[in-house]
Amino acid sequence: MLTVLQLPVLNDNYIYLLHDPVSAETAVVDPAVAQPVLDILEQKGWRLTYILNTHHHSDHVGGNSELKQKTGCTVIAALSDQPRIPGFDRGVVDGDVITLGRHSAKVISTPGHTSGHIVYHFADDNLLFCGDTLFVMGCGRLFEGTAEQMWQSLQKLKALPESTQLYCAHEYSQANGRFALTVEPDNRQLQQRMEMINQLRAQHLPTVPSTIEQELATNPFFREDSSALQKTIHKINNRPVDVFTEIRLLKDRF
Ligand code: ZN
Numbered sequence: 198m199l200t201v202l203q204l205p206v207l208n209d210n211y212i213y214l215l216h217d218p219v220s221a222e223t224a225v226v227d228p229a230v231a232q233p234v235l236d237i238l239e240q241k242g243w244r245l246t247y248i249l250n251t252h253h254h255s256d257h258v259g260g261n262s263e264l265k266q267k268t269g270c271t272v273i274a275a276l277s278d279q280p281r282i283p284g285f286d287r288g289v290v291d292g293d294v295i296t297l298g299r300h301s302a303k304v305i306s307t308p309g310h311t312s313g314h315i316v317y318h319f320a321d322d323n324l325l326f327c328g329d330t331l332f333v334m335g336c337g338r339l340f341e342g343t344a345e346q347m348w349q350s351l352q353k354l355k356a357l358p359e360s361t362q363l364y365c366a367h368e369y370s371q372a373n374g375r376f377a378l379t380v381e382p383d384n385r386q387l388q389q390r391m392e393m394i395n396q397l398r399a400q401h402l403p404t405v406p407s408t409i410e411q412e413l414a415t416n417p418f419f420r421e422d423s424s425a426l427q428k429t430i431h432k433i434n435n436r437p438v439d440v441f442t443e444i445r446l447l448k449d450r451f
Protein backbone atom coordinates (compact mmCIF):
# COMPACT_ATOMS: atom_id res chain seq x y z
CA MET A 198 0.00 0.00 0.00
CA LEU A 199 1.09 3.51 -0.79
CA THR A 200 0.21 6.04 1.89
CA VAL A 201 -1.15 9.28 0.41
CA LEU A 202 -1.33 12.45 2.48
CA GLN A 203 -3.12 15.54 1.23
CA LEU A 204 -1.91 18.96 2.37
CA PRO A 205 -4.09 21.99 1.64
CA VAL A 206 -1.81 25.02 1.13
CA LEU A 207 -2.04 28.59 -0.20
CA ASN A 208 -5.59 29.52 -1.23
CA ASP A 209 -6.74 26.33 -2.86
CA ASN A 210 -3.70 24.17 -3.70
CA TYR A 211 -3.17 20.57 -2.67
CA ILE A 212 0.28 19.06 -2.14
CA TYR A 213 0.45 15.25 -2.01
CA LEU A 214 2.94 13.18 -0.09
CA LEU A 215 3.33 9.53 -1.10
CA HIS A 216 5.08 7.10 1.18
CA ASP A 217 5.98 3.47 0.61
CA PRO A 218 6.52 1.89 4.03
CA VAL A 219 8.40 -1.13 2.62
CA SER A 220 11.21 0.79 0.92
CA ALA A 221 10.78 3.89 3.14
CA GLU A 222 10.80 6.01 -0.02
CA THR A 223 8.72 9.18 -0.07
CA ALA A 224 7.67 11.47 -2.90
CA VAL A 225 5.93 14.81 -2.92
CA VAL A 226 3.79 15.92 -5.85
CA ASP A 227 3.83 19.64 -6.74
CA PRO A 228 5.19 21.21 -3.55
CA ALA A 229 3.85 24.75 -3.84
CA VAL A 230 5.63 25.58 -0.58
CA ALA A 231 8.30 23.77 1.44
CA GLN A 232 7.55 24.26 5.12
CA PRO A 233 4.32 22.24 5.47
CA VAL A 234 6.07 19.37 3.66
CA LEU A 235 9.13 19.58 5.95
CA ASP A 236 6.82 19.60 8.97
CA ILE A 237 5.05 16.41 7.88
CA LEU A 238 8.34 14.69 7.02
CA GLU A 239 9.64 15.43 10.47
CA GLN A 240 6.41 14.45 12.19
CA LYS A 241 6.27 11.12 10.32
CA GLY A 242 10.00 10.44 10.37
CA TRP A 243 10.06 10.16 6.58
CA ARG A 244 12.98 11.03 4.30
CA LEU A 245 12.08 12.74 1.02
CA THR A 246 13.24 10.78 -2.03
CA TYR A 247 11.57 12.60 -4.93
CA ILE A 248 9.75 15.70 -5.95
CA LEU A 249 7.35 14.93 -8.80
CA ASN A 250 6.30 18.06 -10.68
CA THR A 251 3.37 18.12 -13.11
CA HIS A 252 4.25 21.53 -14.59
CA HIS A 253 6.29 24.67 -14.06
CA HIS A 254 3.78 27.08 -12.47
CA SER A 255 4.98 28.62 -9.22
CA ASP A 256 2.10 27.21 -7.20
CA HIS A 257 3.45 23.75 -8.11
CA VAL A 258 7.24 24.20 -7.90
CA GLY A 259 7.54 26.95 -5.26
CA GLY A 260 8.93 24.56 -2.64
CA ASN A 261 11.35 22.70 -4.95
CA SER A 262 14.60 24.50 -4.13
CA GLU A 263 14.22 24.55 -0.37
CA LEU A 264 13.09 20.92 -0.22
CA LYS A 265 15.95 19.79 -2.42
CA GLN A 266 18.46 21.77 -0.41
CA LYS A 267 17.19 20.49 2.94
CA THR A 268 16.51 16.85 2.03
CA GLY A 269 18.76 16.08 -0.94
CA CYS A 270 15.77 14.72 -2.87
CA THR A 271 15.74 14.23 -6.64
CA VAL A 272 13.51 16.55 -8.70
CA ILE A 273 11.62 14.81 -11.51
CA ALA A 274 9.73 16.78 -14.15
CA ALA A 275 8.99 16.86 -17.86
CA LEU A 276 12.21 16.91 -19.87
CA SER A 277 10.89 19.77 -21.99
CA ASP A 278 10.39 21.89 -18.86
CA GLN A 279 14.02 21.57 -17.74
CA PRO A 280 14.82 25.31 -17.99
CA ARG A 281 11.85 26.35 -15.92
CA ILE A 282 11.77 23.78 -13.10
CA PRO A 283 13.78 24.85 -10.03
CA GLY A 284 16.28 22.15 -9.00
CA PHE A 285 15.53 20.02 -12.06
CA ASP A 286 17.42 16.68 -11.88
CA ARG A 287 15.71 14.12 -14.05
CA GLY A 288 13.58 14.64 -17.15
CA VAL A 289 10.76 12.30 -18.13
CA VAL A 290 8.71 11.94 -21.30
CA ASP A 291 5.39 10.32 -22.16
CA GLY A 292 5.43 6.60 -21.34
CA ASP A 293 8.35 6.74 -18.93
CA VAL A 294 7.97 4.86 -15.67
CA ILE A 295 9.12 6.13 -12.29
CA THR A 296 9.22 3.95 -9.18
CA LEU A 297 8.68 4.47 -5.49
CA GLY A 298 9.82 1.25 -3.88
CA ARG A 299 7.87 -1.45 -5.68
CA HIS A 300 5.18 0.96 -6.78
CA SER A 301 5.42 2.41 -10.24
CA ALA A 302 3.84 5.30 -12.08
CA LYS A 303 3.61 5.87 -15.78
CA VAL A 304 4.15 9.39 -17.02
CA ILE A 305 1.42 10.60 -19.35
CA SER A 306 1.99 13.76 -21.35
CA THR A 307 -1.07 16.07 -21.16
CA PRO A 308 -0.28 19.37 -22.92
CA GLY A 309 -2.91 22.12 -22.84
CA HIS A 310 -2.67 23.98 -19.53
CA THR A 311 1.07 24.24 -20.21
CA SER A 312 3.04 22.77 -23.11
CA GLY A 313 5.02 20.41 -20.88
CA HIS A 314 2.29 19.29 -18.48
CA ILE A 315 2.53 15.66 -17.36
CA VAL A 316 0.51 13.48 -15.01
CA TYR A 317 1.60 10.47 -12.95
CA HIS A 318 -0.48 7.30 -13.12
CA PHE A 319 0.14 4.63 -10.48
CA ALA A 320 -1.87 1.97 -12.32
CA ASP A 321 -1.48 -0.83 -9.75
CA ASP A 322 -2.47 1.53 -6.96
CA ASN A 323 -5.28 3.09 -8.99
CA LEU A 324 -4.04 6.63 -8.39
CA LEU A 325 -3.65 9.55 -10.79
CA PHE A 326 -1.88 12.77 -9.89
CA CYS A 327 -3.20 15.08 -12.55
CA GLY A 328 -1.93 18.54 -11.56
CA ASP A 329 -3.85 21.25 -13.40
CA THR A 330 -5.04 19.10 -16.33
CA LEU A 331 -8.20 17.65 -14.79
CA PHE A 332 -10.19 19.00 -11.85
CA VAL A 333 -13.38 17.94 -10.13
CA MET A 334 -15.98 18.94 -12.74
CA GLY A 335 -13.40 21.03 -14.58
CA CYS A 336 -10.14 21.16 -16.49
CA GLY A 337 -7.15 23.50 -16.55
CA ARG A 338 -7.16 26.80 -18.37
CA LEU A 339 -5.38 26.90 -21.72
CA PHE A 340 -2.26 28.95 -21.05
CA GLU A 341 0.17 27.35 -23.50
CA GLY A 342 -1.90 24.93 -25.52
CA THR A 343 -4.83 24.78 -27.89
CA ALA A 344 -8.28 23.44 -27.08
CA GLU A 345 -7.53 20.59 -29.47
CA GLN A 346 -4.40 19.64 -27.50
CA MET A 347 -6.23 19.77 -24.17
CA TRP A 348 -9.07 17.71 -25.59
CA GLN A 349 -6.57 15.08 -26.78
CA SER A 350 -4.95 15.07 -23.34
CA LEU A 351 -8.29 14.60 -21.62
CA GLN A 352 -9.13 11.68 -23.92
CA LYS A 353 -6.11 9.86 -22.47
CA LEU A 354 -7.40 10.38 -18.92
CA LYS A 355 -10.95 9.50 -19.89
CA ALA A 356 -9.70 6.10 -21.03
CA LEU A 357 -8.21 5.16 -17.63
CA PRO A 358 -10.11 2.68 -15.43
CA GLU A 359 -13.25 4.24 -13.97
CA SER A 360 -12.18 3.45 -10.41
CA THR A 361 -8.96 5.51 -10.77
CA GLN A 362 -8.66 7.98 -7.90
CA LEU A 363 -8.01 11.51 -9.16
CA TYR A 364 -5.76 13.68 -7.08
CA CYS A 365 -5.89 17.12 -8.66
CA ALA A 366 -3.85 20.09 -7.54
CA HIS A 367 -6.63 22.53 -6.67
CA GLU A 368 -9.86 22.72 -4.72
CA TYR A 369 -11.97 24.30 -7.46
CA SER A 370 -14.99 22.02 -7.18
CA GLN A 371 -17.63 24.49 -6.05
CA ALA A 372 -16.94 27.06 -8.77
CA ASN A 373 -16.57 24.32 -11.37
CA GLY A 374 -19.84 22.74 -10.30
CA ARG A 375 -21.70 26.04 -10.53
CA PHE A 376 -20.53 26.36 -14.13
CA ALA A 377 -21.30 22.70 -14.91
CA LEU A 378 -24.90 23.24 -13.81
CA THR A 379 -25.29 26.07 -16.33
CA VAL A 380 -24.48 23.73 -19.24
CA GLU A 381 -26.27 20.66 -17.86
CA PRO A 382 -28.93 21.90 -15.45
CA ASP A 383 -30.95 18.69 -15.53
CA ASN A 384 -28.10 16.26 -14.83
CA ARG A 385 -29.35 14.54 -11.68
CA GLN A 386 -25.94 13.18 -10.65
CA LEU A 387 -24.44 16.63 -11.08
CA GLN A 388 -27.13 18.17 -8.87
CA GLN A 389 -26.55 15.54 -6.18
CA ARG A 390 -22.80 15.93 -6.37
CA MET A 391 -23.07 19.68 -5.91
CA GLU A 392 -25.16 19.19 -2.78
CA MET A 393 -22.50 16.89 -1.38
CA ILE A 394 -19.70 19.28 -2.32
CA ASN A 395 -21.48 22.24 -0.75
CA GLN A 396 -21.83 20.27 2.47
CA LEU A 397 -18.15 19.30 2.48
CA ARG A 398 -16.98 22.83 1.77
CA ALA A 399 -19.24 24.28 4.46
CA GLN A 400 -17.14 22.20 6.85
CA HIS A 401 -13.89 23.16 5.05
CA LEU A 402 -13.36 19.54 4.01
CA PRO A 403 -11.66 18.55 0.72
CA THR A 404 -13.76 17.36 -2.22
CA VAL A 405 -10.68 15.71 -3.75
CA PRO A 406 -9.93 12.90 -4.59
CA SER A 407 -12.53 12.15 -7.18
CA THR A 408 -12.75 9.19 -9.57
CA ILE A 409 -12.83 8.91 -13.36
CA GLU A 410 -16.31 7.43 -12.94
CA GLN A 411 -17.58 10.51 -11.10
CA GLU A 412 -16.04 12.81 -13.70
CA LEU A 413 -17.59 10.86 -16.59
CA ALA A 414 -20.99 11.49 -14.99
CA THR A 415 -20.59 15.15 -14.02
CA ASN A 416 -17.59 16.89 -15.61
CA PRO A 417 -18.73 18.94 -18.65
CA PHE A 418 -15.23 18.59 -20.17
CA PHE A 419 -15.76 14.80 -20.18
CA ARG A 420 -19.31 15.08 -21.50
CA GLU A 421 -19.07 16.51 -25.02
CA ASP A 422 -21.28 13.60 -26.12
CA SER A 423 -24.17 14.52 -23.83
CA SER A 424 -27.06 15.58 -26.05
CA ALA A 425 -28.53 17.68 -23.24
CA LEU A 426 -25.26 19.57 -22.93
CA GLN A 427 -24.93 20.00 -26.70
CA LYS A 428 -28.46 21.37 -26.79
CA THR A 429 -27.81 23.94 -24.04
CA ILE A 430 -24.76 25.33 -25.81
CA HIS A 431 -26.30 25.10 -29.31
CA LYS A 432 -23.73 22.61 -30.62
CA ILE A 433 -25.87 19.62 -31.51
CA ASN A 434 -23.99 17.05 -33.61
CA ASN A 435 -20.78 19.08 -33.69
CA ARG A 436 -17.42 17.28 -33.50
CA PRO A 437 -16.57 16.42 -29.86
CA VAL A 438 -13.50 18.68 -29.98
CA ASP A 439 -15.66 21.61 -31.12
CA VAL A 440 -18.13 21.00 -28.31
CA PHE A 441 -15.20 20.89 -25.89
CA THR A 442 -13.77 24.12 -27.29
CA GLU A 443 -17.08 25.91 -26.79
CA ILE A 444 -17.43 24.67 -23.19
CA ARG A 445 -13.88 25.86 -22.44
CA LEU A 446 -14.71 29.30 -23.88
CA LEU A 447 -17.93 29.54 -21.87
CA LYS A 448 -16.07 28.56 -18.70
CA ASP A 449 -13.39 31.21 -19.32
CA ARG A 450 -16.14 33.84 -19.48
CA PHE A 451 -18.14 32.44 -16.56
ZN1 ZN B 1 -0.94 25.62 -13.26
Ligand code: FE
Binds near residue numbers: 257329
Ligand atom coordinates in the same frame (compact mmCIF):
# COMPACT_ATOMS: atom_id res chain seq x y z
FE1 FE C 1 -2.01 25.42 -10.29
